[in-house]
Amino acid sequence: MSLFANAVACLLCLLFAFNLCRVRGIFHIALMIFIVVMTSGVYTLFAGNFSNPALEYYPIRMVALTFCVFTTELRENRRRFMVLAQAFWLWIELVGAVSLYQMDLEAPWLRLAAIAEIGLGCCFMVHISKEIEFGLIVLWMAVWMFF
């Protein structure tokens, strides 16, 4: 996927997370996540080249990034869910990297290391201020865009 398409996907994730923050109730949140998954799939279908095996899990990566950004808006158990969301992203990236490695393709190991480091760092956070929230979002976007 091109750099521009990747950037648009990142912006879409921020938009999804913003909308996800505004919904209340398990049913509405699930409906919103369904829309997020569907939109991510449709976006990947039209923006990327399907012959590229790295796009197989691209929509799920988008969902993982959305979850990560969404957790910054939580008020209760924020650190727990932040770490869980990053663990989910890490798991998706790990499975993707191993499968790409099995197909003798270049796997994004650096991205994996970056997510693991940020996730580990989140475990140490005591009070997550607005500035730190912003910093985390920027870090995640950087990982998405540049690694």
Place this chain on the structure above:
Amino acid sequence: MFVFWLGLSLAGVLLSAFLLVMKVKIYRRTSLLLELSSLCSLVVSGAYALLFSSSIEVQGGVFSIGIVGFISLLFFVTHLVAADSAEDLALCKELAKIRRPLAWIILPTIFWVVSAFGLEYAKNENLFWQGAFFPLYLVACVFYLGLAISIALLSFENYYNRLIARFLMLCSWFMALLFLWTILLKGHASMMSFVLSCAVPQLLFFEVVRENLWGRLFVVLCILFGGLLKCNFWVNLDDFHFFTNMTFASASLVLAGGILFVVLFLGVRFLLSRFFENDEILMGEESGNSDGEVPDGEEKKYYPSFSAPEFKVVRLPVLCGVLAAVAYGYFTSDWVNLAGPFGAYVSCLLVCMQPFMHLVFSKRRKEDRK
């Protein structure tokens, strides 16, 4: 059939651990049923493995399933003994403290095992499924089957958990999306399975079906059969292979697996009823009208990083587990299949030893004071 029952053996405990980690409070009977169903499914898959031992190659993946089975047994036994009915109240309290830490270890272990199984299967057995999507799809299917079997078992117990029914309905949409994605990626997928496990559950939107025991049973049995067809498709890549190759012997085997599961499940449940005479632990004796959510009685308290009670329980065992996994990987060069489950096995054993150690030390302290 082996793959199907293997999936079910992970499904119940995965769902139970997931709900515990996410702090979704459900009645004990629901989580007990889920954990028990996992163990019974494991026995059934073991029976199939013995029956077809000549065609099943024993690899690291099989051992990892065994480790998950053992951890699930620990999880289940801890849950049982933590019941208030037991005589030693101090032990019960100590065991109740390690439930969530165990779930924190079990959840990633199951993800690890299923992902490793999917990746290895795609690499060695069926190149058609090679890619990053298949392991994710496997985990989603295992989770979905767990929801379906829990509703079926609760229905047999004359109990209805609305929370799980809602989860099931929501998950059916996600499964439909994953199915469409499979078609886009691979070109074809099992249509029969889609109809049974994604389209039929939409009937739960109708109150007539949702509130009726037979309606719910019909839906969840369709989902389970759809799951079976999906497993068949993963192995044979033919939507109708299950029906075209159906002989009297294979149909009998399918039936025998189901009967063995039901007999085992009811047998163990009967034993539990006899040995643990407590209203809370007896499963499904009332026809509940609640939605299955237990009101939150815990006081919400903020814990600084690395100081939550769960973390204090889990930190040393996990550290030892990671070291054990690294040592295992270093000496055997098997970093994918067994290193993770082996580490989890060590961690779970150490976590389970903690309550007993606490009790022994507290008794000694009391004796010293006297």
